[in-house]
Amino acid sequence: MTRLARPFVVAVVLLLAVGTMSACLAAEPNGVDPDSIKRGAYLATASDCAACHTAPGGLAFAGGLPIASPVGTIFSTNITPSASAGIGNYSEVDFARAVRRGVRKDGGNLYPAMPYTSYRLLTDADIHDLYNYFRHGVAAVDLVPRRTALPFPMNIRASMIGWNLLFLSSASFVADPHQSADWNRGAYLANGPAHCSTCHTPRGFLMQELSGSNLAGGQVGPWFAPNITSDASSGIGSWTQQELVQYLRTGSLPPKARAAGSMGEAVEHSFQYLTSADVAAIATYIRAIPAVHDGSDSQSRFGYGTAGSMLGTLRGANGIRSDTGTSPTGAELFLSNCASCHASRGQGSKDDYYPSLFHNSVTGAANSSNLIATILYGVDRKISSGQAYMPGFGGHKTDPSQFNDNEIVLLANYVFQQYGRAGTTVSRGDVAVVRQGGPSSSLVLLAxxxxxxxxxxxxxxxxxxxxxxxxxxxxx
Ligand code: HEC
Ligand code: HEC
Ligand code: HEC
Known part of the structure; x- marks a missing residue:
């Protein structure tokens, strides 16, 4: 070999070695395409699998989150690749059957608290990517979460076979050729992975979604997911595309609406991470949803109320809480507990961090759940640009510094009268229902x-x- 040829051969050998090494590094063990795992991670975020399968403070996807349902508490399961506690033994076919048809590997039926009625629309390609992510992109956790034990006869999982026959469609997603690609992408995301209807569509007697009232407003535990159809007064028909995009990305659209409760969580864990194109597609599709009008609505939720206070009538009054001996009024409770942030006339702060309580979709609602739940549990939503935080005032029933039901009745009625929809009133019964996690169903008793x-x-x-x-x- 000549002196010149030797370095050349060495260089070629080195290049080949580096080439093979980087090729080996790029392909995951088991030959799984890393891009598929990445796409699966994005789909898991868009589907918000973590919302239910990761308990607060718990390990990712290890389950154990208690989910309040009208028939009792359902615990989410471990969906990490652990063979003993999770779905490590699931084949892709088993996984697809669980996610789209609500049937476990052992043949047991899942309760529809797992939103398979929406996920049924996931395409084979998307299921494949999700499966790769849950097999190879998620750390195995060998902890078995608490088991669900619903009262008889709901504990008979086979009863879901009948429910599925009635309410689980077998149709897959079909694009509408008369609509734009953007609308179709939005329809797929909103109805499939992002499952808006599981919260926003009212449910019937057997807890099935009432498809005739698609997205016309539904109760989700203590919170109420309002009508988001295109109706100008009952829904969000007057929101622009830009406004809906901003709300979904940040959970904040001053002065109209903020996202607390389960919507705050959906924004925090899911919607804020979607690509701009995907959020825009969802907004395009949602804005075209047929209007559902409620005869009792004459203007939009965010149209009610004006600034004001009853400060004048309170001068000289010193009762703040019931423990002062005199019973406090709603106005007093407001001034001593809320005005420091929402300002004495309810107008909020100039920078909109503290929202105005008039022209606010919560105080302008006919359903009082969200005002009661906000007072009880507060707001805690973290997004990339910062945190929206309001402390809860009554979530801990045994803590004497927290409001009792009567104080919440006084306060909520004051806020509705002074700043919002004066016709909405709150009773002790309403507060008790929100405190216990939402209305329960007579279904168990009847069954x-x-x-x-x-x-x-x-x-x-x-x-x-x-x-x-x-x-x-x-x-x-
Ligand atoms: C709204 C809450 C919720 C969301 C969102 C959710 N799940 Fe579930 N999932 C549940 C609950 C609750 C169960 C257990 C139901 C039962 O015990 O009948 C479950 C069960 C499962 C099971 C069956 C596991 C087993 O053997 O018990 C799989 C697989 C699963 N989910 C995967 C997913 C994936 C993947 C996603 C995201 C695409 C997802 N889930 C999103 C609530 C949810
Ligand atoms: C897990 C339940 C849940 C899911 C899933 C969900 N929402 Fe919501 N949504 C709510 C709740 C609860 C509220 C009320 C929040 C509040 O007022 O603080 C809400 C509020 C809203 C509002 C504001 C309405 C108003 O007038 O204030 C819009 C818009 C909205 N959701 C759109 C969507 C869209 C679009 C999707 C699907 C991409 C979706 N939501 C998915 C529960 C949910
Ligand atoms: C420490 C400051 C603070 C106090 C005190 C406070 N709030 Fe809030 N409030 C907030 C913040 C911050 C938000 C959320 C803003 C956001 O979501 O972007 C909020 C949101 C709200 C909302 C809208 C919730 C939604 O879902 O849209 C209502 C209604 C409300 N507060 C009422 C009250 C009432 C009534 C009181 C008195 C019991 C009170 N607040 C006390 C800071 C406060």
């Missing part, structure tokens, strides 16, 4: 009565048959 009635009929039938057989034998 128990139904099962008991069926058992009685069966017992009578058996007794009758025994009686008849005995008589035949006697007469024979």
């Amino acid at each position: 128990q009565i139904g099962v008991a009635a069926a058992a009685c009929v069966l017992l009578l039938l058996v007794l009758f048959l025994i009686f008849r057989a005995a008589r035949r034998r006697r007469t024979a």
